[in-house]
Amino acid sequence: MDLRQFEYFSAVAGELSFTRAADRLTLAQSAVSAGIRSLESELGVELFDRSRRQIKLTSSGELLLPKVRDALDAVNAVRDAAQETTHAITGSIVIGLMTSVTLVNVPRLLGHFRAGHPGVGVRLRAARRGSAGLVDDLVSGELDLAFLSLSGPAPTALLAVPIASSPMVLVVPKDHRLASTPAVKLGDLAPEEFIDLPPGYASRQIVDDAFTAAGLERRIMIEVSDIGTAAEYVANGLGVALLPAFTVHDALDVHGLRVENLPDFTVYLAASRKRRASAAVRAFVELALAADTGGPRS
CATH class of the missing domain: 3.40.190.10 (Periplasmic binding protein-like II)
Incomplete structure (x- = not known):
C-alpha cells in the first residue's frame, strides 16, 4: 500500500464516481481505477459496490474510510512538522x-x-x-x-x-400590492405563492424556521437550486421570495422589502x-x- 492509493480511495468515496474523483485529483480515470483495484487486492476486500449505476461503499469500505482519512491527516502532520524548519x-x-x-x-x-x-x-x-x-x-x-x-x-x-x-428581504414585483410598503410582517404574506430554494439550503431553512416559530404556513410553488436566479422568477410574476438582500442588488423590476423578525x-x-x-x-x-x-x- 502507498499514500496515493489512500488518496484515490478517499476521493472516490467522496465523489462516489471514478470520473469525478479523477477530475478532482487531475489524473486519468484509468490510473484511479487501477489504484483502487490494487488497494482492494492488497487488503483482500472490495471497497466499492460497482453493480449499480452509481457506485457505493461496501461495508468494508465504510469501515476503512475513517481510518484512511486519519492516516492521510497523520501524513499531513508529518509534512507540517518538516515544513516548520523551512517556513x-x-x-x-x-x-x-x-x-x-x-x-x-x-x-x-x-x-x-x-x-x-x-x-x-x-x-x-x-x-x-x-x-x-x-x-x-x-x-x-x-x-x-x-x-x-x-x-x-x-x-x-x-x-x-x-x-x-446580509439581511433577508421580501422580493416582490414592482406592481405588487406590497411594493410600496416600507416593512412587512410574516403574517402579511399568508395569501402569497412563494419561490424558494430546496430544503437543505440555508436561506430556505431560515425562512422555514421563522414561519414555524410564528405558527404560520406558506405555499411554495417553485423551487430553484441557484439563489442567484430566484429574483428573476419574481420579476416574471411567478410569486414572491424571501431572499438575502445581496441577491436583489442587480435584479430588474423587483423591490426588496424589510421583513420584521427574520434573521440575517x-x-x-x-x-x-x-x-x-x-x-x-x-x-x-x-x-x-x-x-x-x-x-x-x-
Missing part, C-alpha cells in the same frame, strides 16, 4: 462553496493566498445540497473548510466563524472539530479572517 507551506486544501453567494470575494481571497503560499494547491467544490450538504462533507472529512450559512447555532461537530452577512443570512467559515487542521488550512483561515472579504454586507 514553507505545501499540501492541499479542499474548500466547499455555496453557489452564487457573493458575500465573500473568494477569487480575490484565493489570489492573495496563492501569492503568499504558492506551494499549496486549493480545490473548490460547489455545494450539491446546499449548506446542509457542506456540513455533512465537513463532518465526513470530504472538505477541509467551507463557506456556508446556517439557521440557528452551528452544529456541535463544527467550528464556525461568521465573516459576512450569515456566511461562516467552518471546519470540523474532529480533524486536525494542517498548516495550509491554518494559513488560509488566518488570511480569510484578517482580510476584507470584499462582498456587500447588506
Whole structure:
C-alpha cells in the first residue's frame, strides 16, 4: 500500500464516481481505477459496490474510510512538522462553496493566498445540497473548510466563524400590492405563492424556521437550486421570495422589502472539530479572517 492509493480511495468515496474523483485529483480515470483495484487486492476486500449505476461503499469500505482519512491527516502532520524548519507551506486544501453567494470575494481571497503560499494547491467544490450538504462533507472529512450559512447555532461537530452577512428581504414585483410598503410582517404574506430554494439550503431553512416559530404556513410553488436566479422568477410574476438582500442588488423590476423578525443570512467559515487542521488550512483561515472579504454586507 502507498499514500496515493489512500488518496484515490478517499476521493472516490467522496465523489462516489471514478470520473469525478479523477477530475478532482487531475489524473486519468484509468490510473484511479487501477489504484483502487490494487488497494482492494492488497487488503483482500472490495471497497466499492460497482453493480449499480452509481457506485457505493461496501461495508468494508465504510469501515476503512475513517481510518484512511486519519492516516492521510497523520501524513499531513508529518509534512507540517518538516515544513516548520523551512517556513514553507505545501499540501492541499479542499474548500466547499455555496453557489452564487457573493458575500465573500473568494477569487480575490484565493489570489492573495496563492501569492503568499504558492506551494499549496486549493480545490473548490460547489455545494450539491446546499449548506446542509457542506456540513455533512465537513463532518465526513470530504472538505477541509467551507463557506456556508446556517439557521440557528452551528452544529456541535463544527467550528464556525461568521465573516459576512446580509439581511433577508421580501422580493416582490414592482406592481405588487406590497411594493410600496416600507416593512412587512410574516403574517402579511399568508395569501402569497412563494419561490424558494430546496430544503437543505440555508436561506430556505431560515425562512422555514421563522414561519414555524410564528405558527404560520406558506405555499411554495417553485423551487430553484441557484439563489442567484430566484429574483428573476419574481420579476416574471411567478410569486414572491424571501431572499438575502445581496441577491436583489442587480435584479430588474423587483423591490426588496424589510421583513420584521427574520434573521440575517450569515456566511461562516467552518471546519470540523474532529480533524486536525494542517498548516495550509491554518494559513488560509488566518488570511480569510484578517482580510476584507470584499462582498456587500447588506
